[in-house]
Amino acid sequence: MLTRRQFLSGAAAPLAAQTRRRNLVFILVDDLRWDALGATGHPFSKTPHIDRLATEGALFTNAFVTTPLCSPSRSSFLTGRYVHATGVTTNGDNAALSHRLITFPRLLQESGYETAYVGKWHMGTDDSPRPGFDRWVSFRGQGQFEDPEINVDGRSSQVKGYMTEILSSHAVDFVRRRRSKPFCLYLAHKAVHGPFTPAARYARDYAGQTIRRAPSATDDYRGKPALARPVDAAGGDKNKKKKKGSALPSGDELILNQLRCLRSIDDGVGEILAALSETGQLDNTLIVFTSDNGYFWGEHRLGDKRWAYEESIRIPMLARLPGVIRPGMRISQLVLNIDIAPSMLEVAGVKPPATMHGRSFLPLLRGRTASWRDDFLAEYFQEKGNPRTPTWQAVRTSKWKYIHYPELPGMDELYDLAADPNEMNNLISDPKSAGALAVLRRRLGELLKQTA
Template sequence: MLLAITTCSFVYTHAQTAKRSLALEKIKGEKPRNVIFILTDDHRFDFMGFTGRVPWLKTPNLDKLYHEGAWFKNAFVTTSLCSPSRASILTGAYSHVHTIVDNNAPEPPNLTYFPQYLQKAGYQTAFFGKWHMGNDDDFPRPGFNHWESFKGQGVYYNLTLNIDGKRVTYGDSTYITDLLTEHALGWLKNRNKSKPFFLYLSHKAVHAPMQPAKRHLGLYKNLKYPLPSTYYQTQTDEYKKLGWPEWVKQQRYSWHGVDYIYHTHQNVEELVQSYCETLLGVDESIGQVMDYLKKEGLDKNTLVIYMGDNGFSFGEHGLIDKRHFYEESVKVPFLVRCPDLFSGGKTINKMVQNIDIAPTILQAAGLKQPTNMPGKSFIQLLKGDSTQWRDKIFYEYYWEYDFPMTPVIYGVRTDKFKYIRNQGVWDTNELYDLEKDPAERVNLIAKPEYADTVKKMANELYDWLEQTGGMQIPLKRTVKHPFGDYRHPEND
């Protein structure tokens, strides 16, 4: 039965957000393993050298991570936006449960982050880089013995780090990706070698406005970017036949569309070139981390996970940026390496999500996941076991005051179909056959032969929302604007 979603304040009484014991039951026979988790910002799933999407992009260390490990070809976030995605990684919960629904929502005081369980189990833990749940850097990062972070999005040069409560400023010759890597390696070298470790390296790169390291600036200048097949679709007579929502067509002319691109003077090709040059610093960072592990004899039994916090559009549907539920926005790069667990060179097609990170790392630590976490450890997939794995994923995005072009979006995706519900706008919903139409070009929502599919997926979507406490849109406090209305400080 389809129910209307109402907008009201969310009360933090849901079971998933309640404070709980940090002592987890141990998995019999599972030895605690070292773990390194590397996160980047706005890195889309196919912008890696080995995928061939950008013919001239070279990422030798990401490629090596794939060839020696596994590439999850269908990895997704539950919300394609920085703060909600990061909160889902750390809590293992959906956005409507942890309630960090946009980039300004403050952290609720009653959340538990999975590194806190690791600490309780005797791990030494460290966090380096972008936290970005709320915009402050005034408080310790829960679950980490050592932490280094910065306010909000941070900057590429002339940066200030808060290192365990002490702010240190660096000049314009220091590049953020290099600095975070250097400090992370320093922590690894000086750690207590009698304890297992968990390192969380969270890069600012490749978030806009992109700034490559000076050594990489201009390396990809004037190289051709193959435009996606749907780039011009909203400007053709086919638009109505394709059945796309009107808000998608209109967003082309906003700062999240290809005609304005954040109100800069760039075109899509220049944006891609700068993005790929910025990505080179991340690739070098991965190489330095892996070289250290090999030198210390830790490369065989350390679980290394690399992913992006959300994807990014470069002209698909006439859009840039993220937030929407199209593949390039919601799908992320996802690489895993641990030779002691599985042989390398795997491509895994089963769908995983950011809510699976916490259960996986807890299993690697020999700990059973809490019952409130809806995700699942993907170690079984690495070992070739896909029994009882999910056959669908769910998506949610909540409208933001400062970015009104994109509505509230809910969705469900299987290997075959994707159903998108655009909430709160006088517009159409969407259905795509991903097997026949991977570019999501033809909206099938109004075709009678797909009515049963639409009904089934809509019911699955609302069942998920009902069962997980998501039938009310979580609101947050707003900041009073000097002109008298209420809005959130602009922070993309």
């Protein structure tokens, strides 16, 4: 792990002086897949306030996480670095490590911003305040939806109410504070993560709606030996306690409850927008809304996330900033969670550290797309408690996806996403695809070396 001096070398100094520095609001949802919003095409999900961000700002139509798992993804959002560099590679106890991360809010605080963290930290079970935040509202681990224990600036107490509403209320209070500094608010919701408990007033929403399943819901795993392999309780490929498949596919009620939980998040976005407007700050504030990873709704007979398939790594991402982002913009380039930190810093007039792997997406908002990335590296590290999903590394381009399983020889996968968007036909042994495979294998090595 880099020392703080190494990380900050040549960074954190404000760029050219701005007469009025932008405020920053970053809203992170847990386990929200890219197509669960009205703005991204869901047939009945009600998200009017979130959709407003797309109407008045930009929708990133090809946004992805580099690791589709809660704790690792959060470390990448905060630092702009791959998890093999942050060290937060699993959902294990990363508490001590997370106190040492050089996060973009920490750099903003050092450059004159007032900063707040509100919500799920989920890098270890320690809920104590982390460096870089003037205001801290969080909880241990996953927390709970109803009457949760909340840590406010180092003091924990049980609070009556529904978690999403409690977090949104703290976020609104921070926005409404009188201050002489610009601010950065990082709001990380517990929802729509399990146990998928909606607010009481939304508990019957969408009753009777039909959940449409993708063609891959009946995947027979031909061409997916990593998914088809038997796995024993200890994680080895043994004959003991054979178990095929993965987590049970998401049932209809689970999916509906995720969307019901989303209703409360959308209410909170509306409250934040109202608070910004009423305090005269709305048009001077960059708002970014996204998720820590995707979620399987039965595709490939899977639930949860973790795998390299589209439903797991693809996320919703929306941004609003008048004067910089034209209303109704659609950004089709490959944008990653590691791009958030450098983008936030650039908007604030702070030079992103050279050690960040991500890139500011501001050039895309200005129409400068020529030098943008054509591919990206994604990765996952096997967890002790989840032997079904092996370690993998993947390269995704606009057309191809190559998935490499370093510990499972002969089980790699290759998909032509243009012809096979559901990732059903593994072309790893197809002679006609041998040229593309060679390029992608070489590119995987290059990307790993570049981000070492």
